[in-house]
Amino acid sequence: MRRSWARCLNNHQLDPARPGRPVVLTRTELGGFREPMEEFIGIATAELRRLHGQVAGSDYVVMLTDANGIAVDYLGHASFEQQLKQAGLYLGSVWSEAQEGTNGVGTCIATGEPMTVHRGEHFRSLHTGLTCTVAPIFDPAGQMLGVLDVSNMSAPADRRSQMLALELVKRSARLMEDGYFLARSRRHWVIGLSASRELADVVIDGLLAVDAGGTILGANQTALRTGLTGDAGPLLGRSLYELFGLTMDALIGRQRTGTPQPLRCLATGTTWFATLRQPTGRPLRATPAERPRPHAVAPSGATTGPLGLDELAGGDPAMASHVQRIRRVLDKGIGIMILGETGTGKEAVAHAIHRGSARASRPFVGINCAAIPESLIESELFGYADGAFTGARRGGVRGKVQLADGGTLFLDEIGDMPLGAQTRLLRVLAEREILPLGHDRPIAVDLSVICATHQDLERLVAAGRFREDLYYRLNGLAVTLPPLRDRSDKADLIRTLAVPARIDGPALSALLACRWPGNIRQLQNVMRVAAALSEGGVIRLDDLPAEVTRPALSAAPPEPLPSGEAGVLLSVLRRHQWCVTRAAEELHISRSTLHRKINRFGLVSPARLE
Structure with a gap:
């Protein structure tokens, strides 16, 4: 607590007596921070409710925050809603240490440790009636994902009264963390490590996600703290053979016995008992001849949750090449420009790039430059202060650039951005700070920028409609998504979007022959309707719209290519x-x-x- 108070005074220059309630984001602002957390929130909800059921009788509220300290989920008492909101115990409240001083959420983010911040230990005098008990939650790569918090406005004076609350919060945070780990690792082998042979099937002390070659891709916090590498550095990226003197093939072979397998850690001499979970939908062991082709998934589909870069590539060589190049520039401060026809999945690729980066736990904020009137786009992007102009919203507005601080700003249809906004955006990218309208001090921002367009920006530059210096600033790596008609995995995409229905031969032939001017977006809509119309789980020619079944009227078939x-x-x-x-x-x-x-x-x- 002393170190936290020192940070508040020296680093954040806060005043304990500062007046004013905690900041609570608007619904629109909160959406930019919730979006990257949606998958985790969905997994954590059941445990969040269970924990609330345990502590609500003692007047606790339960909050789940992201790594910025912003409450992205919340369960409280409806009868005390106004008091809770004034205390900052509310959805959208901001509890970073830099904002509110020493507090459970913010100090947990700063230290990475579970703790209780009890009454007068809070930095701001406004919060000295609160007691907050928290535990951190980490993702499979060991990065802070968020914080689980239970708070009370009338806890007993004795700090020891929070010991049970602390254990409950730590347990729930670990369950949420492990549930997210298993969900994110469903396409990999997962090894469960237990200190007890007898309890190996029910008590897991550590989780490792590994690929088919035995390389460790992820680990939960328990596994990271077990010291599997001794003092030899990070765990991720090492092989099973380095840790246990055992290959992945050998472990799979042993697992056929159905009993937990002893693994002796070479660095520490400790024996662990391992259970093995196979990748979802794959056999326990596939020979090279049996190994299935990568399952293609539509870039903008949302039926199976957020998609990764490899899933978006499907089986198309051009897409696979783009993904390989994107991975090489990730987290290196290089802008990415996504080009392609309308409907090819540019936004889905931008989301996947964000999720694959080190900024994955931070906000992904998108803005469609073509959908906002020219008179409003600058205030949308850069925000404004209270009273900046007639009709300005009370309290001002944080612009999209500021909301994306720490994360990713996605500028869709960048070719439609007005020249005035282009000039301000160029200054932001060069100086890494913004000056909202009506503010007298610039605000530092740290963000990654991805942009997308279906237009030819070089022609816009030549025509004087797009700034050349901004074009070169944004165009670090350009990737052009192939239209659906040119994708070699088109048949796989069609079949995937039909699931759970099947497609008969004539219908598939018509779908393959279609030119798909609307690309994957059009295909998604067609397949959604066809699946709803189908009988017996089979899509037939009669279930398809005329635009697919009739010969193309507006465009002749392409000339055959030379060999x-x-x-x-x-x-x-x-x-x-x-x-x-x-x-x-x-x-x-x-x-x-x-x-x-x-x-x-x-x-x-x-x-x-x-």
């Missing part, structure tokens, strides 16, 4: 509407080399034919 290298070049050029820069990037060659190849093979763009 060999010329065919590959022409396919890529068509995919990028003959934009040589983007085609050269996908082919990993220079523009001059591509121009030489175009001339050598006699390839002619449609514009030159007109």
